Every structure is written in C-alpha cells, then in structure tokens.
Amino acid sequence: MHIADGIIATEICMGANVATLGALYLSGRRVEPEEIPRMGFVGASLFAVSLLHFPLAGTSVHLAFLGLGGILLGARVIPVLFVALLFQALIFQHGGFISVGLNTLNMGAGAMAAAWIWRWNVPGDTLRAFLAGFAAILIPSFLMGVEFFLTGYGRGMLYLLSLYAVVASVEGLLTTTAIRFLRHVQPEILQPVTT
Amino acid sequence: MMIVSFLRALPLSAATVLLAPAASHALLASTSPFTGESVGPALSTSPAPVPPASPLLLLHGMTVRMTMEGRVVVTTCHYDGGIPVADAQVTLFAPGEDEVYLTGTTDPAGLFAFVPNNPGNWRVGVDDGMGHRREARLEVGAAPGQEEHGHDALHADHTHEAALPHTHEPEGSDRPWRLAAGLGLIFGLTGFAYGFTARRQ
Numbered sequence: 413m414h415i416a417d418g419i420i421a422t423e424i425c426m427g428a429n430v431a432t433l434g435a436l437y438l439s440g441r442r443v444e445p446e447e448i449p450r451m452g453f454v455g456a457s458l459f460a461v462s463l464l465h466f467p468l469a470g471t472s473v474h475l476a477f478l479g480l481g482g483i484l485l486g487a488r489v490i491p492v493l494f495v496a497l498l499f500q501a502l503i504f505q506h507g508g509f510i511s512v513g514l515n516t517l518n519m520g521a522g523a524m525a526a527a528w529i530w531r532w533n534v535p536g537d538t539l540r541a542f543l544a545g546f547a548a549i550l551i552p553s554f555l556m557g558v559e560f561f562l563t564g565y566g567r568g569m570l571y572l573l574s575l576y577a578v579v580a581s582v583e584g585l586l587t588t589t590a591i592r593f594l595r596h597v598q599p600e601i602l603q604p605v606t607t
Numbered sequence: 608m609m610i611v612s613f614l615r616a617l618p619l620s621a622a623t624v625l626l627a628p629a630a631s632h633a634l635l636a637s638t639s640p641f642t643g644e645s646v647g648p649a650l651s652t653s654p655a656p657v658p659p660a661s662p663l664l665l666l667h668g669m670t671v672r673m674t675m676e677g678r679v680v681v682t683t684c685h686y687d688g689g690i691p692v693a694d695a696q697v698t699l700f701a702p703g704e705d706e707v708y709l710t711g712t713t714d715p716a717g718l719f720a721f722v723p724n725n726p727g728n729w730r731v732g733v734d735d736g737m738g739h740r741r742e743a744r745l746e747v748g749a750a751p752g753q754e755e756h757g758h759d760a761l762h763a764d765h766t767h768e769a770a771l772p773h774t775h776e777p778e779g780s781d782r783p784w785r786l787a788a789g790l791g792l793i794f795g796l797t798g799f800a801y802g803f804t805a806r807r808q
Contacts, residue, residue, distance in 0.1 A: 416740045445805040452797025456790050463786060467690055495796065503789045504782070 413476060413552060414462070414500065415515055417508030421563045429513030432494065435520065439490035450601070451492050454481050459496040463504065473579045478519050478552070479545030479587040482526030486604060489523040490516065518555045522548035526587075537595060538588050545587025549580035671733045673745035676720075680745055684717040684733050691717025695735040702727025702747075723747045 417425075443451075458481055465474040481489045494516045501507040507515050526544035535543070553576035561567060594601050669692060672683045684692035697719045699709040713719045713733070723729055726747050734740045 419734075419740055443800070443804055445801050445808065448797055448801040448804060452794060452800075455797070456793045459789055459793055460786060463782070465686065495793065499789045499792060503785045 413474070413515075413519070413549075413556070414497070414507035415511045415518075415556065415559070417510045419508075419563070420511060420514060420559050422510065424559060424562060425510045425514050428517050429510070432513035432516045435490050435517065436494060439487040443488065447488060451485060451488055454484055454489070455492040455496050457481075458493060459499055462496075462500060462506065468575065468578065473575070475579070475583055475586065476519065476549060477583070477586075478523045479526040479541070479548035479583060480590055482523035482548055483530045483541070483544055483587070483591065484601065485523075486527045487524065489527070490520045493520055493523065514559065518552040518559075519548075521555060522550075522552040525551050537591060541588040541591040542584040545584035546580045548587075549576060549583045553580075669733070669735065669741050671731065671741040671743040673729070673731060673743045675745065675747065679720050679722055680729060680747065682713075682719040682721075682731050682733070682743065684713050684719070684735075684741075691715065692733065692735050693717060695733050698732040698734075700730040700732075701725060702729060 457477055461475050461477045463474070478489075478493075481492065485492060494512070497507055497512050497515050497519070501509055501512055526548040529544040529547060530540055532540055550573070553573055557567075557573060591602070669684065669686055674681050674683065682697065684695055686692060692713055693715045695713045695717075697711045697713060698707050699711070699721060700706075701708040701723075702725055709721060711719055719731070719733075728744055728746050730742060730744050732740065732742045
C-alpha cells in the first residue's frame with residue numbers, strides 16, 4: 413500500500429504532491445480546536461497500525477484502518493493521513509518522501525469513499541461499516557495498480573487486487589467490530605464534531 | 608534522474624509473488640557472473656531465518672544487507688521480523704557503472720549471491736514487486752593477489768572461502784522504540800495544533 417520513492421514515475425509523484433497540497437488546504441481549513449484531539453488519536457492509530465504486518469501468500473500485508481479514519485474524521489482524514497504517512501516515511505522508511513503525496517491521495521481517496529458510504533441511509537450500520545472498510549482498502553489498491561500501469565510495469569499490480577480483496581475483507585470486518593463497539597460505548601463519536 | 612530511469616526499467620514480478628512458496632531451504636539460486644558457475648551448493652548449509660515468535664513484533668518494512676562471505680557477496684533480504692523476501696527482483700551495479708551488471712531474483716530464503724570481479728562500491732536494488740524497494744551498497748576491497756591472478760584467483764578460492772560459516776541473523780529490532788517516538792511526535796503535534804487553533808479563535 414505504501415509506495416516507496418523511485419517506484420512510480422517522478423512526474424506522477426510530483427503532480428500528486430501538488431494535488432496533495434491543494435487537498436490539504438481544502439480539507440484542513442477552518443479546523444476547530446474541538447476536532448483536534450480526535451484527529452490526533454486517529455492519526456496515532458493510522459501511524460501505528462500500518463506497522464503491524466501479517467504474512468499472506470508469500471508476501472506481507474498490513475492493516476490500515478483507512479475506513480475507520482474516514483468514518484470518524486470525514487474530510488479531516490486527509491491532513492491526518494498526510495502526517496501519519498510523513499512520519500512513517502521519516503521514522504520507518506515505510507513509503508517515501510517524493511511519493512508521500514501519491515500515497516496520501518491513494519489512501520485519502522479510500523478513506524473519503526468510506527466517509528461517503530457511511531453517510532448512506534440504506535443498509536444498516538453493520539453492512540455500511542463493512543462496505544466502508546472494504547472500499548477504503550480496495551480503492552487505494554486499484555489506484556496503485558493504475559499508477560504502476562501508467563509507469564510502465566504492465567498489469568502485474570492489478571492482479572494483486574485479489575490479494576488486497578482479502579485484506580479489504582479483514583479490514584471491513586475490523587471496521588464493523590470497531591463501529592459496533594463505538595456505537596455501544598460512545599455513540600457521539602460517530603457523529604461529526606459539533607461546536 | 609538516473610536512479611529513476613533504471614528503476615523504471617525493472618520488470619515487476621507481481622504475479623510470481625503470489626506463487627512464492629514459504630521458505631524452507633537456504634539454497635542460493637544465483638550464479639557467479641564471472642565464472643558462470645553456481646555458487647549455491649557450497650553455501651547451502653546456512654540456516655533459513657527463523658520466523659519471529661510474536662506477531663506483535665512483525666513490524667512492516669524490508670531490510671537489505673550485503674555481507675562479504677569470503678569472495679562471495681551475499682545479499683540478505685528480509686521483512687521486519689525476519690521473514691525472508693523470496694522471489695524479489697535484484698538489480699546489481701558494478702562500481703562506477705550506471706549500466707545494470709546483472710539481474711536476478713532472491714531465493715526462498717531471501718538470498719542473492721554474486722562474486723564481484725572488481726574492488727569498489729557494489730550496489731544492489733531489491734524490489735519485491737509489492738511496492739517495497741531497498742538499495743544496499745558494499746565496499747569491496749581489493750583482494751590480495753587478485754591483480755596477479757585475475758579470474759583464476761576468484762575461481763581457485765571458491766571452495767575454500769565457501770566453507771566459511773555463513774550466518775545472517777536479523778538485526779535486533781529498534782522498531783518498538785521508533786514506534787514510541789512516532790506516537791510521541793504525533794501526540795505532541797496534536798497538542799501544538801490544538802493550541803494553535805484555540806489561540807486563533
């Protein structure tokens with residue numbers, strides 16, 4: 413999920429960095445102090461959970477909690493994700509500095525899709541949370557496959573979508589569990605922060 | 608720009624990653640670029656990296672290390688926690704050269720070996736096809752007698768050097784400390800952002 417420096421064409425990375433600056437401005441403007449603690453906690457969990465990896469089909473995969481971040485923060489997940497990815501690149505060399513914008517956009521798209529799915533009225537909480545967690549992994553994986561294809565690696569990365577579908581299912585189940593737990597112990601955290 | 612251009616030339620072994628078997632034997636599958644002989648069997652006594660006990664210590668990331676084992680340079684690739692990176696694309700660059708000297712893949716134990724024919728700074732790039740890419744360098748000193756004997760010296764020392772014990776234990780992990788540092792930074796930043804936004808009001 414984390415693209416390292418030098419994998420994707422520099423032109424794409426730099427374009428993504430510029431786009432990320434715009435996204436950071438749009439999603440981060442007029443932040444209220446009341447929103448900050450939640451952003452900090454979600455950022456800490458996004459930062460930490462990507463470092464837990466599990467062996468799967470000969471490679472290693474990790475959870476991302478992108479769906480949960482999108483549900484809890486809405487658009488504010490973009491700056492939080494950016495900071496988490498920046499620290500991951502800085503401290504763990506996980507991801508990269510030139511590609512940090514691209515990673516933010518990829519995962520941000522997934523998290524925003526999760527936030528959008530969460531606002532639907534139709535299916536119940538459980539199904540919506542699962543779909544949000546599922547889409548939040550599969551959408552970045554798909555975007556990543558497209559970027560690999562555009563750089564000239566062929567379609568190999570797109571085949572990995574089946575692998576990521578497994579991760580996405582696990583993530584969906586965990587998102588459902590987390591949402592049910594939060595609904596039980598602190599339902600107000602599932603609403604946007606009101607000032 | 609040079610680095611980017613050679614990276615783009617790397618083929619992606621994404622499809623093979625899915626089929627990569629679990630590591631069981633430490634067999635060096637690579638061949639010596641100079642002599643064309645396999646250096647595998649002589650080194651095959653090395654133990655496979657032991658998987659870590661606790662899943663909580665399976666922190667994500669890839670480490671590539673190059674070590675000199677006699678005349679053979681062994682490149683060891685493992686994910687954090689010691690799981691070997693099998694079937695990763697390896698690109699080798701000779702000292703002072705921008706052209707790819709040799710390409711290959713890591714074996715099930717995450718190893719790739721070659722015999723350098725020149726002293727200098729040898730570079731390898733390892734790409735597991737999953738977006739993890741690392742580079743490593745090793746300064747190879749001039750071997751005594753290499754100038755005089757040339758190829759034969761490399762060849763003759765082969766069996767003798769290969770008998771050396773070959774160890775590659777995963778480094779002691781400082782990742783929990785880095786994790787703590789990162790979390791501290793994030794919470795500190797949160798406090799800073801809170802103060803900043805509160806003051807702005």
